Amino acid sequence: MQWDPGGATESKSKLYIYLRFLRIEQTFFSLPMAYMGAFVAIKKIPPIYILFLIFLSLFFLRIAGMTNDNLADRDIDAKNPRTRTRPLVTGKITVKEAKLLIIISLIAFFISAFFVNFYAFILSPLVALVVMTYPYMKRYTAFANYQIATVQGLAVFSGAVASLGLFVTSFSQLILEIPWLFVIATIFWAVGFDLYNHIPDAEFDKKMGLHSFAVLLGNKALPFAGINQILSVALAFAGDYFYHLGYIAYSATILHGLIMAYAYYLASRGDFGRAFYYNIYSSVVLGIGVILAVVFS
Template sequence: MSWDPGGLNKNTRSKFYVILRFLRIEQTFFSLPMAYLGAFVAIKGISPISTLILIFLALFFLRTAGMTNDNLADVEIDAKNPRTKNRPLVTGAIKISEAKAMITTSLILFFITSYFVNIWAFILSPIVAIIVMSYPYMKRYTAFANYHLASIQGLAVFSGAVAVLGLYYNSLVQILLKVPWFFVIGTILWAAGFDLYNHIPDAEFDKEMGLHSFAVVLGRWALTFAGLNQLFSVVLDLLGDLYYGLGPIAIFATILHGLIMAYAYYLASQKNDFGRAFYYNIYSSIVLGLGVDIDVVLGIPF
């Protein structure tokens, strides 16, 4: 399987493009719509523009640190995997020292941005950073690394909610009660499913390297397991639409989100096209996030 979201082609020359591929910048679109979903649903209204900008910056800086750390932790493994041998850190297009500098700078900027969001975002930021930065080491020990990665996507919804709720509530308990947990958990299950699209093609390699994932544990049943996770995620999202009093646009977006995931599953299961299946999940997250946000803004009753 030659597909790799973080790989370079042989004709790549631009350092800027190398950095974009290194960070897999398009995958920010996994998280950003979900972060804004958390922000809009939490207060059932439009979040301040300044807060939305800070959410984007915090997300960008933390994803930069996390993705760079992921590449750095796996550089020796990636060098041995035919699918990932063209990644920038493996080829030397980005130096180890540059990667370490990116991690340090991005984490500092993440903490600074969190401070300007609100006090609770700042207090919780080290916990969020630890969860993100520890992910690449989990697959050395447990198959639940798939859910660790998925929880990072769920944290986008959680963090978006905290970013706006902290403007209105002083109590952390009040904030936690207002977080749209149906969407947080639904996002975790959705992400666990699409993360397996990354791991299933590498199952034999991971087994040889002593790495853990549900693709290794479940073998030929791993794809079914991925599909079930995503099916339950749609159910939770629909329950969230109803529980939080969202309207027809949100429900339509949720159903379309599910249909796109179903098509991605078809691509993986029938066409063995895990690359396209993976990227269709970007489209599905944009559909869900924008649909829910538009629904909240327009306030059309169901």
Template structure:
């Protein structure tokens, strides 16, 4: 179980170390889901400035959240054979550098939220709080798996708020038009996705007093992950119908589910690294597919 998406060796370039430390590729994989929220919420295409600010907010929050996660877990990661090559553990990135990154990330996120619209700015502290408290929550409850999954769901939510808030006259109007089925489906998808990180570490986490459903459920954790993702696909298909989306959305949702099923198969064979990345690919297929569906406006026959 040596796989770790955040590991990097000192012999690699500083830029590569930073990219691995922040897992920046996951920002770009999350972007189609944020745009899904933005496009579905208004059944159209937001302005270029809104699209750019959605990316900016997601980018900076990733910097703050991932750095905070690594900083909070530095001592734990140093004891885990799977994570001992993480840059904060090896010293490739210093604690001072990490704190600067957190400050830059939060400042960039709040500025982006302020620039996009007033409702996004008002809600931005809640989004930041959920993101920044996750690494501490797993010291107390297994529902931390749902908290980190909620961060993924908030990408869809935040995209919707960014596009809706431009013309909305009240916060109630904004919240009432958020595509909540997609938000909840994304959370359930991400719970399974996150457990692919925790299942290989279940014995270690148990010894360290850390909490996750991998620790609580033991051998049943993988089944629990699969059930969450099964329900997420059902909700996605329901959302395609409720939000009156077209055929590309249905096809992309089915492909999304098929890729997740394959990832589950890989995880059942202890190939958690591959399963982790196939789950990322599945979200890209879903997000891009629904975004294209709205962009092209092909009616469902």
């Protein structure tokens, strides 16, 4: 299995190397989920400046988290045939460059959160902690798969905080009005696509003492990913109903589930690369569909 979303060949430009290193396309795949949280939480279009700040916060935190993940796993990636072309392994990006990128990105994230609202800024260290500790958690427990999935759920949560912070008067009110059904649905969805990244490496991870549900469950890991995604679709339907989002959201959720089902089919045939990306496409469909449902409601 040679597929690797973070690999980069030595013949490419420095810009290309950085884009592959950061898996920049996945930032844009996460953005509709953050906007979904922002729209559903207040049932209307948030101010443009809030949408822009959500983008900045997500962009900088993802850069910090992805760089930290690559830095933490540099020695492990060098031993894995699938990940040997990652820029920190090949030296196309240096350790010093990676550390500087983490520092700059975290500072930019906290500054962005400050300008969003008070609640976003107060919660930003907790969000950053979840993101930055993931690469170390997988050295101890298979539930690291749920931690990285929680990072995706936090995109929905953070988008909701960004818009709700303009209207709520207390922290308890903020927490109560978060669209939790979509937050949790996103977590279950993300477990599935994260396992598509881990299942091909299960034997290698086991030898290296790394933990995931792919290692823990063996050949039952793929059905486990499917169960999580069924739960994701069920919770998304519940969110459509509970938040009164209407037929556009229901249609988007159906398509979301069908794309995930196709991704599962691809994974069952060993095509984890395409399965990974189709699973991400499904989240874009859900996020945009729910956003449109709010806009036209």
